Amino acid sequence: MTYKTPAQQAIFASFTVDEQTITQAELEQHIIQQGEVVAPEEFTVIEISCYDYELYVGDKLIASITYDHDDFVTQRWVVVI
Numbered sequence: 001m002t003y004k005t006p007a008q009q010a011i012f013a014s015f016t017v018d019e020q021t022i023t024q025a026e027l028e029q030h031i032i033q034q035g036e037v038v039a040p041e042e043f044t045v046i047e048i049s050c051y052d053y054e055l056y057v058g059d060k061l062i063a064s065i066t067y068d069h070d071d072f073v074t075q076r077w078v079v080v081i
Contacts, residue, residue: 044056051067064080 041057046054053065055063
């Protein structure tokens with residue numbers, strides 16, 4: 001039966017964390033690159049009030065997000081594209 005000392009376990013545990021951190025960073029970088037390919041333009045969010053937002057790409061309005069006080073049971077936030 002193989003037995004690992006606490007020092008060996010600590011070494012292997014730190015290696016696993018480092019490997020996981022590197023893999024997570026690579027995944028995040030891949031997601032960023034794919035997002036830039038799909039939507040290379042940056043968008044701007046303008047907060048009109050805490051209940052109303054507008055999203056722009058360049059100077060074009062592409063979406064409006066509004067909180068609907070009247071229909072709060074089924075649909076609180078309304079997104080118009």
